[in-house]
Amino acid sequence: MQAGQLLDELADILSQDTKTDLVKRYLQQIVDDLVGHGWFVLYEPDATYRLFEPLVQLATEEKYAAMRAESVAINDLEHPVSMAYVMRQPQQFELHQRVGSSRAFKRLQGMFLDNPDILIAPLGIQPEMPPLAILMVCRSQGEKSQLSPLWRKTLHLLAILLDRQREQEDKKRQQHNLRHQLKQASDQSRQQAQIEAVKRRFIGADPASRKVQQGIVNAAQNQLSVLIRGETGCGKDLVAVQIHQLSVDPNTPFVAVNCAAIPADLIEAELFGSRKGAYTGSTESRAGLVENAQGGILFLDEIGDMPQALQAVLLRVLNEKTYRKVGESQERRADFRLICATNAPLEEMVAQGRFRKDLYYRICQLQLNVPALRQHLEDVPELAAHFVKQYSLETGQYYPPLHSRQIRLLKQHDWPGNVRELKNFIFTYLAQASASTEDSAETLKAFLGEWRQPSGSPVVATTDIDDLFGGTDLRQASQLFEKQMIVARLKESGGNRNKAAQSLGIPKRTLAYKCKKLQIDVEDVC
Numbered sequence: 243m244q245a246g247q248l249l250d251e252l253a254d255i256l257s258q259d260t261k262t263d264l265v266k267r268y269l270q271q272i273v274d275d276l277v278g279h280g281w282f283v284l285y286e287p288d289a290t291y292r293l294f295e296p297l298v299q300l301a302t303e304e305k306y307a308a309m310r311a312e313s314v315a316i317n318d319l320e321h322p323v324s325m326a327y328v329m330r331q332p333q334q335f336e337l338h339q340r341v342g343s344s345r346a347f348k349r350l351q352g353m354f355l356d357n358p359d360i361l362i363a364p365l366g367i368q369p370e371m372p373p374l375a376i377l378m379v380c381r382s383q384g385e386k387s388q389l390s391p392l393w394r395k396t397l398h399l400l401a402i403l404l405d406r407q408r409e410q411e412d413k414k415r416q417q418h419n420l421r422h423q424l425k426q427a428s429d430q431s432r433q434q435a436q437i438e439a440v441k442r443r444f445i446g447a448d449p450a451s452r453k454v455q456q457g458i459v460n461a462a463q464n465q466l467s468v469l470i471r472g473e474t475g476c477g478k479d480l481v482a483v484q485i486h487q488l489s490v491d492p493n494t495p496f497v498a499v500n501c502a503a504i505p506a507d508l509i510e511a512e513l514f515g516s517r518k519g520a521y522t523g524s525t526e527s528r529a530g531l532v533e534n535a536q537g538g539i540l541f542l543d544e545i546g547d548m549p550q551a552l553q554a555v556l557l558r559v560l561n562e563k564t565y566r567k568v569g570e571s572q573e574r575r576a577d578f579r580l581i582c583a584t585n586a587p588l589e590e591m592v593a594q595g596r597f598r599k600d601l602y603y604r605i606c607q608l609q610l611n612v613p614a615l616r617q618h619l620e621d622v623p624e625l626a627a628h629f630v631k632q633y634s635l636e637t638g639q640y641y642p643p644l645h646s647r648q649i650r651l652l653k654q655h656d657w658p659g660n661v662r663e664l665k666n667f668i669f670t671y672l673a674q675a676s677a678s679t680e681d682s683a684e685t686l687k688a689f690l691g692e693w694r695q696p697s698g699s700p701v702v703a704t705t706d707i708d709d710l711f712g713g714t715d716l717r718q719a720s721q722l723f724e725k726q727m728i729v730a731r732l733k734e735s736g737g738n739r740n741k742a743a744q745s746l747g748i749p750k751r752t753l754a755y756k757c758k759k760l761q762i763d764v765e766d767v768c
Contacts, residue, residue: 280358280381281306285314285323286374286404292316294323294376306380309353312346320344323376326362330373333362337380358382365401374404436462436488443484444477445628448618454481457610462488467560467605469545470583472612474738475662478583481612482541485581495538497531497578502547502739502754509552510568517569532565535578545605546586546597547751557601580605585740615660619653625661626652629668641672647683651690659736662764666737667693725760728753737764 279302285294296311318324320342326333338357342348358380364373377397440455441447461468462485470478479498486496504512515530531540542548548556559565560580564573582605591597615622627643634641644652657663671689728746735741743753757764 279303280379281309282380283311283378285311285376285378287316287327294327297375303382311378312349314346318344318346321347321350322360322362323378326364326376327373330364330366330369332364333360335360354380356382363397365397365404367401367405374401374408439488440484444480445624446618446621447624448620450613450618451621454610454612457608458484459488461485461608461610464608465579466607467580468582468608468610469588469606470581470610470612471585472583473585473614473660474740475660475736476612476614477661478585478612479541479543481610482539482581482583486539489539495535496541497535497538498541498543499531500543500754502544502751503758505755509549510555513552513556514565515567517567527567530565530567532559532576532578533574537577538579540578540580542580542582544584544586544750544754545582546584546588546591547754550596550598553598553601557598557604560601560604582606615657615664622653622664623649625664626668629665630672633669633672644668644686645682648686651683651687655690657736658741659738663736721760724756725762728756728760728762732762732764739764 281303282298282300283296284298286297287293288295292315294314294316296313299309299311301307301309314321314323316324316327319328321344322333322335322340336357337351337354337360340347340351340360359382361377361379361381363377363379365375365377366373377400436459437455440458444451444455444458446452446455458481468482468485470481472478482498483496486492486494499512501509511528511530513530513532515528515533518527555565559576563576565576566573588597588602592599592602626649630641630643652664659666667690670693671686674689728742731742731745732739735745739750739753743750746753748756756762
């Protein structure tokens, strides 16, 4: 083979994809043109430079075809491969004439029934540098390998090939590391930007609030089901909205439903839709919440109030990703992410058999615990400033921020209705009191005392009683009385629907249904 042909072959090989195929092809060319029959192994140091690993093996005789080279320790100087690496000089000898106690070398001798000639050739670019690889050639006697000038030039070209390949691998590794570092920096920058975006909505710098903010960002990066837990008024619905807004595509649907506000016999129809005539009063086919949430998020608030019969249906939808409209037999594809919220003790409900254990584990693949306001009172100043600003924007009238004495008074209150109660209190205070007077702290203190004091007076004033008795519509009067009583109990409980329902002697589901029917907005009345 002429030098020009070798260089052409080398250029062709350099275009190959993998290092092993590249070297094997070039070594095969050397064997065919210059060496002939035998067994050929190319060893290369591993990443730790502790072992020589066989990179390429070629057998051009059937008796060598089943042979497999083993790794060789670089510090095993009794092995000819390691010796050639250290001495940087080629070696040529008859295998069984060589004496050594190295286990690796004895295993090499045991592989051959005959006594082949061995050529060990270190492959390097510069004599003063460690070899890049070691080539071992085993040939039957009578076909001795000679290190002719052409042999040496060919092996030198192989060394150049290995060196170029190593440079390419180093360059790819550096590029990969650089891309990884850039991606990490980009991810960190994006995550920080997301956290800042969350802080603008879920306000707070307390460690408890920061934990929720980070949890929102983490939850937005995947499609796992999320269970948001916390007391009434702590902002569970806001957490769900934030997860949606930080998701890959915030333009997808976000469908929210309060399980406690829908009559038990209509929940299935609300969730999955219904066919015309499927039940009494169903005058037309209608889409359900699951259908409306396709490709987006279905938010089930108060999941603990879902009837057990429907829990089984929901579990089937989550597991099989299909559902049926009420009154239909056709299966429809369900494609949504589920986020649930509750203030109920689900573990106790599971133990009591009131909530399905399998559904519980299915809905809380990720769990976010939103703390009660009394657990992060250090956030009260920032929350108060936000609500004052929000009230100013809504009313179109400027209200100055509350000063330090007022803030201290607010922080002394435990806020059983949590952030929602704080917001409603500030809105009511700004609407009814002058925050700019010199005795504004005393005014707020008195107002807070009235706010905290449960009402012992009759629920309905005398003038209201007169109006009720003066009317002619019994149904309207009954609804008015009921509405005023519910509003009063909601105010007394600071917006806590559990406490309000208990004080009225009705289930929370019934209270939620009545609030919806009577158009009572808990946030507005508290």
